[in-house]
Amino acid sequence: MAGILNRKRQQVLGRITIYLLVLLVLAMVLLPFLWMLSGSLKTTLEIQGADVMDPAKSPRWWPRTFTFENYIEANNTVRILDYFKNSLIISIGTMISGVLLSVMAAYALSRYAFRGRGVYVMSLLMTQMFPGVLFLIPYFVLFVWFKTLTGIPMRDTYWGMILTYTSFALPFSILMLRNYLESIPREIDEQAALDGCTPWGTLFRIILPLSKPGMAAVGIYCFIMAWNEVLFASVLTGQYTKTVSIGLLEYITTQQARWAQMMAACVIVSIPVLILFTIMQKQIVDGLVAGATKG
Amino acid sequence: MNPSGMQRTVVAIKKYARDWRWNRIAYLLILPALIGTAIVHILPMISSILISFRDLDIFSLQQWTKAPFIGLRNFIDGFNPVTTIGQRYWRSVLNVLIYGAVTIPVGYVIGLGVALLLNKKFVGRTLVRGIVLLPYILPDSVTYNVWRFMFQSRIGIVNKTLLALGLIQEPLVWLVGKYSMIAVIVASIWKGWPFGCLLLLAGLQTIPQEVIEAATIDGAGPWQRFRYVIFPYLKPVTKTLLLLNVIWNFNAFNQFFIMLGSDPGIQTDVPSVLIHRETFQNFHFGLGSAMSLILVILMMIVAAVYLRTLRVNKSMEE
Numbered sequence: 001m002a003g004i005l006n007r008k009r010q011q012v013l014g015r016i017t018i019y020l021l022v023l024l025v026l027a028m029v030l031l032p033f034l035w036m037l038s039g040s041l042k043t044t045l046e047i048q049g050a051d052v053m054d055p056a057k058s059p060r061w062w063p064r065t066f067t068f069e070n071y072i073e074a075n076n077t078v079r080i081l082d083y084f085k086n087s088l089i090i091s092i093g094t095m096i097s098g099v100l101l102s103v104m105a106a107y108a109l110s111r112y113a114f115r116g117r118g119v120y121v122m123s124l125l126m127t128q129m130f131p132g133v134l135f136l137i138p139y140f141v142l143f144v145w146f147k148t149l150t151g152i153p154m155r156d157t158y159w160g161m162i163l164t165y166t167s168f169a170l171p172f173s174i175l176m177l178r179n180y181l182e183s184i185p186r187e188i189d190e191q192a193a194l195d196g197c198t199p200w201g202t203l204f205r206i207i208l209p210l211s212k213p214g215m216a217a218v219g220i221y222c223f224i225m226a227w228n229e230v231l232f233a234s235v236l237t238g239q240y241t242k243t244v245s246i247g248l249l250e251y252i253t254t255q256q257a258r259w260a261q262m263m264a265a266c267v268i269v270s271i272p273v274l275i276l277f278t279i280m281q282k283q284i285v286d287g288l289v290a291g292a293t294k295g
Numbered sequence: 296m297n298p299s300g301m302q303r304t305v306v307a308i309k310k311y312a313r314d315w316r317w318n319r320i321a322y323l324l325i326l327p328a329l330i331g332t333a334i335v336h337i338l339p340m341i342s343s344i345l346i347s348f349r350d351l352d353i354f355s356l357q358q359w360t361k362a363p364f365i366g367l368r369n370f371i372d373g374f375n376p377v378t379t380i381g382q383r384y385w386r387s388v389l390n391v392l393i394y395g396a397v398t399i400p401v402g403y404v405i406g407l408g409v410a411l412l413l414n415k416k417f418v419g420r421t422l423v424r425g426i427v428l429l430p431y432i433l434p435d436s437v438t439y440n441v442w443r444f445m446f447q448s449r450i451g452i453v454n455k456t457l458l459a460l461g462l463i464q465e466p467l468v469w470l471v472g473k474y475s476m477i478a479v480i481v482a483s484i485w486k487g488w489p490f491g492c493l494l495l496l497a498g499l500q501t502i503p504q505e506v507i508e509a510a511t512i513d514g515a516g517p518w519q520r521f522r523y524v525i526f527p528y529l530k531p532v533t534k535t536l537l538l539l540n541v542i543w544n545f546n547a548f549n550q551f552f553i554m555l556g557s558d559p560g561i562q563t564d565v566p567s568v569l570i571h572r573e574t575f576q577n578f579h580f581g582l583g584s585a586m587s588l589i590l591v592i593l594m595m596i597v598a599a600v601y602l603r604t605l606r607v608n609k610s611m612e613e
Binding site for chain 2: 021053227
């Protein structure tokens, strides 16, 4: 009897420990996020006047006075909405071209045992390894050269950025989508062929509709990748195409630190990725896991 | 050509022709991506090598092919620990190794711990699994700017918390000087562990429940269950994860650039930031290319050593 009670007590203790640990993990994850939210709702005076050594002015989690002004002011000091538009155009462009190219390549890789398939997959994996700066320098030099030779600008243009980001999203997108297509049974292809479908017909009428979730995951991967990119944007974008990632840095200058506005801008910048992720969480997670472990 | 050679050629041509007929569509489908990758990966890589042999600066930039050819000069400068830039380069490599040596294991352990926790049953598990991915999905620029705000000396929450806990007496200056590496490491761990957690959790879910139950019945305690039953299932994921992390950390740029700016001082300079600065602020394109090529070679050595170690371990197990 005592043994059972003991066991029961142990189980309860175990339960409590689990919930405490979960709370701890949640706190670890959410605290910086909440600090961002709280910072975006404070007045500039409160943030700039704060002093950790002075209890009366010590920075607080709960704003002393709430204000939404930062969300409006954020666009007056830095052209963050323009940058937002630029990011949106570049990310959507990357998403469309990335999905188109990777669906074709992935279909070929999953359904045909053609010559050079292994080499191609290997080269896709290799590009994942190289540091971004290795590509950034020749990109910059070649963009400038192209302009000198043809007069067509590449740097600080939407198509230049879309080209750049598509190329970096492609390897992982192809591998991710190939894994997805391989989960679609080949019997379906064969059946379609028996029914008189041409290979192109099979791709467009059978495979593409079936692989919508996979394509959605790849599209969102491309979008988020372009939205978040810093290194290439820091050099290849300029006043016409500057993206949000780089724009955020403009709130802090040597003369002025506009932390409250920057936090408000951070919230705005996070919204598109948060929405996309919430809608497509399962597909993205499955795609990431498959892409990273089976590639 | 002798007859048998001719025959062989004919057979080979026939084989290629058959391959072409069978796989024509495959080639057509892959062509756009192939041309794409050729233009955007292979062409820049080759030009990178060519640029690294030239003294390319802001004046010769318009037409890089006209820049003076200087042989291995850039590599010697970048490699030579005696020159200022060479010294900073090697120090930056050391810095990034230190950074990785802390970030990767700590991030892995947190990810593993949380994955084990999230594999247990509790109310709201699905929601919690979504929330823990928050650091991973927030844009780098957002995450590291928020941490930069938190690490501010006079107005930052980190100093306030540490003072309140009595761990420090004076507010520390986190983002300049000797503590800046710690600040970046903390932020990177926060940002990085959920990805590992995600993969490890997926690995945990492949373990059949019966195996764990059988071990429990045989009297294995929690640690033994983990060590001899659960962990072997996680080994493949762990290997991939660590390799990815080694590569990513070696190339780390965003966290250093956003939190510390483009010239953080020798203690927290990392190769990507150094090359970025040397190329796009000091306009030494050739030197930058040479240094990034050295970086690739270093990374390949690291990856090769890593993969070799894995193979040795594997053959020892068998």
